Amino acid sequence: LVRRIKCDEARPSCQKCSSTGRKCDGYITTGESTPKRTQELSLNVYKSEEESSAIDFFLRVSIPQFTGNSPSEFWNRHVLQLAQQDVGTRHALVALAHLHRDFTNPQNESKHNQPALYHYDAAIRSHISSVSGEMQDILKSSSAMSTAIVFMCIEIMQGHLASAVSLLQRSVAILPRSRNQYVPLYEEFISRLKIHAQRLVDKNMFGSSPFDHASKEVVMKYRQPGDWRSSCKELLRDCSAIFGELSFEERIQRLCIMSGAPKIAHKNSPTSREAAAHNALHMRRLLEITNIFDEEAANTSDNERAALNDSLLPLYRITVSLAEANLGLANSDSQETTPLAPSFALDMGVIGPLYEVARRCRDPNLRRKIVHLLRMSNRHEGLLKSSTYANIVQTIIDIEEAGLTDVKSSSDIPLRSRISQHCLSFDLQRLKHTISYKPLIGDSKDFYHRDILT
Template sequence: MQVKCDEGRPHCNRCTSTGRKCDGYTTSKSDWWLVWRRPRHLTRGVGGAAESRALQFFCEIAGPFLPGASDPYFWTQLVMQFSSFELVVQHSVIAISALYEQCQTEARPGTGSSDNTLALRHYNAAVAKLKAMENPSLVLLVCILFICIEFLQSNREAAIRHCKHGIAILESSVSTPVWAKEHLKPVFRRLSVFAYFFGSGNAEFPRLVAPDDPIPASFSNFSEARAMMDDIFSRAVRLMRYGEPYRLGHLRHADVPIGLLEEQEKLYRRLDQWQILFADLDGRLTSQNMPATHRLDLGEEYIKSILRLGLSISCEISRILSNTAFSVDETSYDAYLCNFRRVIEQFTSFGAITLDKARTAKRCPKFIFETGFTPMLFCVATKCRDLSIRLAALPLMKLLGVHRENLWEADTAYAVARRVIEIEHAVILNELGQPLGPPLYPGQPPDEMRVRKAWTESEELIHADKFGQRPSGKLVRFYMRTPENTIYHRTEFLTTGGGDKASESSSPLTAPDDCLEVWNRSYEANMQA
């Protein structure tokens, strides 16, 4: 696999970070436009001052933050390059930029309470231009931008429809350009996962893109390791959801189809192979680039530590999900106590570094496009029945979670996880997530006390409580079983209006304090110059 040069001088970071010789781009006539230097000022516009400001804001603020801890190349380079000569992309970027800035300044991002006229006008313009577009690869790129727009507006079903449409195009394309395979296909592979969490029924689940990619002899860099892990994690979550009728539904006592069992066996093998390859890569890169004692250092190594952490924890969670996909009893998770403990130990070590870093960087993004750490910690808090481990996961959700990670909302995830712990251990937790008194089940609770599934309604409601207060929140259905082995659900209203609390978290993705205000002053000064 060729490593793409990022044009740094005298040698690019992409190549040198992997220990390879810098080969640079091999530029053909058809892909000359991929050789690009990040612009500081965009010259072509589709409107007036508001549009120019939105494009500049995306270039300098929104674009770099959208990928979270992932490789920013798609947002900071590929999207920006296309926006300079494809109006449909530029319209989409303006819409994203306007919604992102609104999200950063709202007390409750995603509520749609602010004026978003600029965003909607350009989103509609992009949709109109997309209808006449015949280039499948460009349609795929714009599809990702549309998904981002729907994420920012918390439109769950619309985002899922765009995701299904994009994956259908990928599957039906006879030939996909190299650049699309390298930069768009991985994004859709990761996007397919959120439909498994937020889609209502198997019909909502897009098929996986190229599920049988060959296993390499070795990993050359973290990107290759992530490509394989993205595939594994997506398949593990998909298997978990397709196993739901056999765990919770009308097929609980039926035999699991041989095809699903074979897929489970394939995942076992791929996870084992991935761990071997990743351990080899981690050892090589660690010995080449830094001493073991500095593996969680700040700066560039801090970013690498985020990537390493995400991959390692994705492996642990994938193993748990795939192994329990068809288990009728929730007690099956008890066999993976060591896996859960390793996840929390890694998060705790990383959290200490993040907290120290956050002392000088108080503002963090309120939205990222990629999935961050929230769902991983949510899995630990809701599926590990060791009380000490799950109580350790709760504060880490506040510390390491971004307010919104695509459709994952940190406030909602925290509220649901906290309530699951209270239900299962028959205990009341205080504001810090600690027991107010001794739990009825201090050890692992019996199976009939365990929550099989928690389904959160997407609509935010206002609920009048007995004290006359009107907090915002969501309805959550908790699925459990009776002692007679019958599945039932209980519905509760959970308060999720913790916007202020979320802003106090110390996300691993931090920006200088008051960065938005500083950027505004800088932009205005440049316009007056």
């Protein structure tokens, strides 16, 4: 006979049970047993006023910026909890907080943040000590990979892309062999930076296409009943039967509606983060639709492909408008030259979608609007820097409009002036970005190369 004793419901554990060494079964597990706010984590481990101030900034400013449009378990909870136990992670977070505070303050022109350098050095020494043991222990360790991720952010924020990419390559090599419960958190972050590195540095650096993960993520994560991508392809095969005598632009607009573009269903107005997440998802859907058009037109003539691409202008305009809204620049003056306050995010954001539109769309007004938005946004998104991409888009414009006068629409850019197969690369030694491309028409097997001004 087991005697049942009523739980006294003392927190954090029942005194009647803990005093006798028993496991308390008196609590009913609920979803609220886990703290919901990062601020509820103890800050007692940050002893000095300097450390406490830095971490306070990290909680209030850094985490909301880093996580972008959706919550991140890694930043909101995991790395903060790890810092309670691991001194190396703690130093790394304090260093990152100091650097981010300087990064967001345009008036601070100091290139040497002494507190950040001190804590970063301490974090590196602790990290080296922790990884000097057996490989089996390293693979099981959550602190080694978490600290490496924070180190990548520190290097990116300092503009040390070569160091950040080197850390990323090592993390990519170790991650498949890691054996701890937090691997999915690391994969989410590492996969995103892999896409950035393949876009910016070398598309073959990890042995796969930079868009493999992105396409899979879009299709799988946002799949609607009936598979919206398959539905789009069916529509494309027989647009006339479905849309009757609608113009091609109207067909595209209808296609956007029928492709399952998400709606926000709220009794009340959505939060700014929910609206931004919706816009980001919608941008990615629209780009997927343009990818489908490209696939369908792969075997058509140069003239037909150019006409098809020019007809996608309504989709491109919507995509840019969504990016504009997420940047808070929807009502900005095109003549405005004062950029937004610097921001640093680790989600896919707007830089990638704006570049994708600019490299496909030849409309001179929309392209120049994209350049303006990229310059004004003053953003870092992982390895991507908006000002660098503004220069890349401007270079594409300069190449395709060279020698032309009075370009008012995409039809004013002839096929002989258009380029294709653009790819970007970044020389880690010269710290120089290069765009490589071929003419759209002609039999040239050689790529042309143009350095990007930074």
